[in-house]
Amino acid sequence: MLTEQFIASISAQTKANTGVTKDAGIFVHEFQPLAAQRHVFKKSASAQNGLAVSSSHVFAAQDGKAVVHVYSRDKGNQEAVIPFPERIRSIALAAKDSVLLLGTESGRVLAWEMCSGRLVSTSTSHLQPVTALAVDPTSSFFLSGSPDAMIHVWALPAILSFSPDTSRSPVHTLSTHRGPISSIVCGHSATSANIAISTSEDKSAIVWDYQNGQLLRTYLLPELPQALTLDPADRAFFLAYGDGSLQTVDFYDDMQKTASTDTLRDAASSHRPIQPSPKTRFNAESQKLGAALSLSLSWDGQTLISGHATGKIAVWDTAKGNYVSTVTNLPGPVTNLEFLEPIGFPAASEPTFKMQTVVKPKQDSGVSSGNALVPPNYTLTMQLNGQLRRPAISATEAVTKRSAFEEALVHPSFPQAMLDASLAELATWNAPSTSGAGIAPAADFLSLEDTAGTGDMQGMSNTNEVQELKKQLASLQRVQKLTFKQLSELREEKEYLLSEERKRSQSAQSKAKAKNNLADGSTSDVEMSNNTSGESESSDDDSSSDGESEAAPSE
Template sequence: MLTEQFVASISAHTKANTGVTKDSGIFLHEFQPLPAQRHVFKKSASAQNGLAVSSSHVFAAQADKAVVHVYSREKGNQEALIPFPERIHSIALAARDTVLLLGTESGRVLAWEMCSGRLVSTSTSHLQPVTSLAVDPTSSFFLSGSPDAMIHVWALPAILSFSPDTSRSPVHTLSTHRGPISSIVCGHSASNANIAISTSEDKSAIVWDYHNGQLLRTYLLPELPQALTLDPADRAFYLAYGDGSLQTVDFYDDMQKTTSTDTLRDPASSHRPIQPSPKTRFGAESQKLGAALALTLSWDGQTLISGHATGKIAIWDTAKGNYVSTVTNLPGPVTNLKFLEPIGFPAASEPTFKMQTVVKPKQDSGAAGGNALVPPNYTLTMQLNGHLRKPAISATETVTKRSAFEEALVHPSFPQAMLDASLAELATWNAPSTSGAGIAPAADFLYLEDTAGSGGKQGVPSTNEVQELKKQLASLQRVQKVTFKQLSELREEKEYLLSEERKRSQSDQGKAKAKHHLANGSAGDVEMSSNTSGESESDDDDSSSDGESEAAPSE
């Protein structure tokens, strides 16, 4: 049966006699099929954007301490308490939940590899604490926001690189907001057309193309937004306000739905602010929910859950835009809400690895010898699940024939025809130009820097580059031929030496057998000679006795 759960956290205990343990701070609720509280994690008080949940652990940055609490979901208890030199204001998971990003008081972002304990830091690009973090679905980029009204776009692979020469500075800086950044969310697309949305205390929400650093749409809001969440299909986003009301902002209104073009990326309307209709705002004044501080959306996009300053968690119908019910009443302001991935799918694949324990962070000492090699003390701690992927072998079924490329991969060298075809394709290949600087299209399999011969277009290889590649390929082929010739000579020499060794061994065996036969033959001759001499002596005796007997009668 399909099970859907969400996690809620509070910043402090403000109610007494609620029947909940006083030090409880993180609550695991089942949303369906049976709404109920399933587990409680104690000793935690996290501020907004201070909660991150993976399939195996829960991470909570404490609101009043420079500490991050780590809880094991499998064991249901606190696994570790991680101190930091400065207070952590926001956290987010990346790279399949193996890297925890931490926004610090000084304006830096720390990247903690939880399987190895490696801790690296970005440059100090924010003037104030990093209060919000958002990671894109591919974990190639993440965005950081701060009260300094700046949003920075970072390349996570560059941050985690072992090379000391890799830049750990922002790829883009988005500086259109005029007030502190309150929330950032990334879209669900894995392409280079993915979007991000940010809200600010200047009563605005902006849609970004963060790959290119472009502003797509600006929305003017009626009040200060407290929380933000995005529709699973990236069709709309939802806002929470201080009076407890919510609002739906649709990217494609009734007029735009009749057109076939994507008006969200229309350059003519990118700098024209839009004010959402008051009809899209809804609330439940009779429930006295209090200020809405957290928002999350179910995986089907039909149910919206909000957490309020009174401790209430309310359910809303996104299609009708109205209040449905109150799930629970927690003993403090609800600062974080996270819907977890549904479990119970019949054909769900098992994860390839699992983190049994989290390795505590230690400052990265850099690469060994000042190069880009992995340091000698770098160790990963994880558990591999399932069996290794290997092709099935059957004596009765025919094995599927591999493609020409798969055959070339296992061959000592690529066929010349395939190399010529690849070079011809490279010579005629034209990549779409990107308006942003420094970022190649995500779908490109090759990215060449701009040269004078390419006409100023990025991603278009020049004739000189192709000729240089052909020269390098020819040189590699010559080296390959010489190497194969040497290998052939060594193989022939090896076979010759083995044959000589076999001949010598056979010769030694023949000599040993001959000596053995000679030794056996000499012993037989000696015995025969002794027998012959004995017989002659006996014959002499017989003859002498006969002579005496013959001489006697004559006398």
């Protein structure tokens, strides 16, 4: 059965509510098939754009603090409290939920790899705090917005690069707005034609081709927009206003839907502002919902939910543009609202990895190492799910070539080329060094004996552990010798079978040649007998003709 849930957070508890657990700040609510509250997380008060949810964890940036709370969705409790050097104003997940982006008070963005604990910082490009973050579906780019009216486009692979020469500056800067940036969303396309939408307190919404840094369309709004969300098919976007009303802005109206070209990318109308029709705005004045602070759209785009300053969460029908119901009433302003991934699809794909626990961030040490290699203390902590992906085997289509690592993993035995390379590497371990005169032979790094000059075992105090390791090494060496012996026997058997096959082939060829020679000899004998009989017949004919010639004169 299809199950759909949404998660909501409040900035602070402003009213008593006996139906809500004390100090609860994050609420998981089931939307269908049965509308009911499923779980709450305590001790959290997050501002707008301060909540991020993955399949395993919930991250909440605390309002006015330099702290991020981490909650485990599987265990249902608070897992960690992560302090940072400065206040966090916005957060967003990227790279299949393995990287958390954090917008800071000083105007820079931090990238936290939660599987390794690596923390990387961008350059300080914003003049004011980063209050909005949006990541594109491929995680190749992300956008940051600030009250300085600037939007920066960043390349995430460059930010996470280990090379010290890689630039951590914005790729593009979008500076058309004239007021503080309130919200940014990215489209759902994984192509280079994807779009992004930003809203500002200058009462405008702009559609961007963010990968090229181009403005596509400008919309003039009737009020200050408080929240923004985008249609799953990128056909329209929805806005929330301070008076509690909502508005639908369709990219393709009735006239544009009949056009053969994409009017959204028409360069002639890119600098022509458009004012949406008042008919696309809808409200529920009788419900006294209060100012709308957050929006989220269901996976099919048919249902819109809005969080309000009164704590109410309202449900709207996007097709009809009217109010449906109020699903819950929380004890504080609903600052963040997000539909979770639906559960219950029959062929839903599972994630390739899962984070059981997040690794607390530490300042990146690979940037200052002077090279582009992975630093020695870089360690990933994750759990792989399921089996490795294996390509389909077809008798009519060419099989995609796999790497040596994949070949070794799925093959019944190690490939011969890898074994030869490993044997060659083993042979060099104990080879004497030729780098200079007077240099001692290279030490075998598999040896656990304490040798002079190396000092590898000086720090080990547990003798029993050393003896156990020696036994394991001896066992591995015996297995290695046995494996090499079996390989040698298999090679000898292969050579013997090949030689026997060659002998059998040569014998068959000799017999065939002799048979051909016999056939040629019998053919020549027949020809000789035919020639002899022909000569005898010709001699008889000659004698008879001579007799006739002699009898003629006697007459």
